[in-house]
Amino acid sequence: MKIGTKAIHAGVHPDEATGAIMTPIYQTSTYVQDGVGKHKGYEYSRTQNPTRHALEKSIAALENAKHGACFGSGLSAIDCLIKILNPGDEVISTNDLYGGSYRIFKTIFEKYGIVFHFVDMLKVQNVEEMINSKTKMIWIETPTNPMMNIIDIKGMVSIAKGKDIMVCVDNTFATPYLQNPLDLGADVVMHSVTKYLGGHSDVVMGALVTSDEEIASEMYRIQNSSGGVTAPMDSFLVLRGIKTLHIRIQRHCENGEKIAKFLKNHSRVDKVYWPGFESHVNHEIAKNQMRGFGGMISFTLQGNRLEDALAIVKKVELFSLAESLGGVESLIGHPATMTHASIPKDVREQSGVVDSLIRLSVGIEDAEDLLEDLEQALSN
Ligand SMILES: *Cc1c(COP(=O)(O)O)cnc(C)c1O
Numbered sequence: 261m262k263i264g265t266k267a268i269h270a271g272v273h274p275d276e277a278t279g280a281i282m283t284p285i286y287q288t289s290t291y292v293q294d295g296v297g298k299h300k301g302y303e304y305s306r307t308q309n310p311t312r313h314a315l316e317k318s319i320a321a322l323e324n325a326k327h328g329a330c331f332g333s334g335l336s337a338i339d340c341l342i343k344i345l346n347p348g349d350e351v352i353s354t355n356d357l358y359g360g361s362y363r364i365f366k367t368i369f370e371k372y373g374i375v376f377h378f379v380d381m382l383k384v385q386n387v388e389e390m391i392n393s394k395t396k397m398i399w400i401e402t403p404t405n406p407m408m409n410i411i412d413i414k415g416m417v418s419i420a421k422g423k424d425i426m427v428c429v430d431n432t433f434a435t436p437y438l439q440n441p442l443d444l445g446a447d448v449v450m451h452s453v454t455k456y457l458g459g460h461s462d463v464v465m466g467a468l469v470t471s472d473e474e475i476a477s478e479m480y481r482i483q484n485s486s487g488g489v490t491a492p493m494d495s496f497l498v499l500r501g502i503k504t505l506h507i508r509i510q511r512h513c514e515n516g517e518k519i520a521k522f523l524k525n526h527s528r529v530d531k532v533y534w535p536g537f538e539s540h541v542n543h544e545i546a547k548n549q550m551r552g553f554g555g556m557i558s559f560t561l562q563g564n565r566l567e568d569a570l571a572i573v574k575k576v577e578l579f580s581l582a583e584s585l586g587g588v589e590s591l592i593g594h595p596a597t598m599t600h601a602s603i604p605k606d607v608r609e610q611s612g613v614v615d616s617l618i619r620l621s622v623g624i625e626d627a628e629d630l631l632e633d634l635e636q637a638l639s640n
Contacts, residue, residue: 270322285493305492328467328468333466333488342374350394355610356407384419387419391419391423405619427448438509438550455587456505516557519557528568533559555620556585558620560618561618564616570594
C-alpha cells in the first residue's frame, strides 16, 4: 500500500458495534469484563484504549513499523525511550538538537547516570570516534531544528551495526511522507505528533515506532508503567489529521521551495538554510534519504542584528509569531529567544543559532500571499 492510501486507511476499521466508519472516541477509563480475566483485549485505558490503539497502528503503518505507541507529548515519547537505558549507558547526539530534547537529556536523565555526548553529526566520523563499549544509543534529528542540517541516517546505522547500539531518529521535521528511517536501518523513530502528523496545531502528542520486538516490549512496558499516555479525544483528532498528511506535505514542500528561493534572492537576507538547495552542505544525502525538502526554512539577516530580526517577526501579518511548527498555518519564530533559549549562548552560536536567525514553518496557504507578507516585513 502506498502512503496516501495508508494515511487514510491504516489502523482504522469500521466500528464493530455500529459500523461507524470513523473510529469512535472511546472516552472511557475501564472496560467491563465478562468474568475474571475474560475481557475483549481492553482492561484499563492507561494500558490500552481503542481510539489510541487505532492511531498507534496508523502511525506505525506510515513508518513501515510493526509497533507504535503514543504519548502525551513528543518529550514524553523521548522520556519513555531513554528509560529503556540504564545508569552508565551513553548516548551520542547532535549539537544541533531541538531545545526540549537537549533539556530532558541534560537536566533530567543525566541525574540518573545516563551520559550524553553532543557532537557535530554532519560527519559520521565524529560519532564513530565517540563510540565505546558503554554507547547504547545514537540519537539523530534530521533535518535538524532550526539549522536544517541533514544527518546521514544510513551512515550512522553502518557504524552502529553489530554493536548493540540503538539508532533512534526524531523524524518530526521530515514526517513519514518524506523520510522513513526504519527503511534505512534505524531501530526506532520518534515523532512530535504535535507538529505535522497532527497538522492542525490543536493537539500536543508524541509517538514511538519500532519493528524490534525487544524494544517494542520495553516501550509498551514503560508506556504502561510510567503512564505518559495520550487521550482518546486527541487520538481521534490526530487520526483525522493524518488522513490529509500526504496532501498537506506536498503543499508544504511546494510553498517551502518558493519561499526559500525568494529569501535567497532578497538583499536583506544573508544565509538561507533549506535542504533543497544544491548549495546545502548535505544536499546529496537529503536527496538520497528524503522524497522532498519540506516547508521548514531558517535564514539570517545581513549584519546579524538582534533588533532587525525582532522587528521582522513583529512586522509579519499572515505569519504568526509562535513556537511550534507543522500546522496548516504559517508560523515565524526566533530560535535564539524562543525555542532555543534554554541552550547556553555559546553552545547555540556554535551550531549556527545566531541572533538574527529566523525560522519559518511554511503553511499551506496560497504562496503568493505568504511571499507578499514576507516582502513587506523585510522592506525597510
Ligand atoms: C516539538 C519537537 C519535539 C518535542 O515534542 P512535543 O510534542 O513538543 O513534546 C521534539 N523534537 C522536535 C524536532 C520537535 O520539533
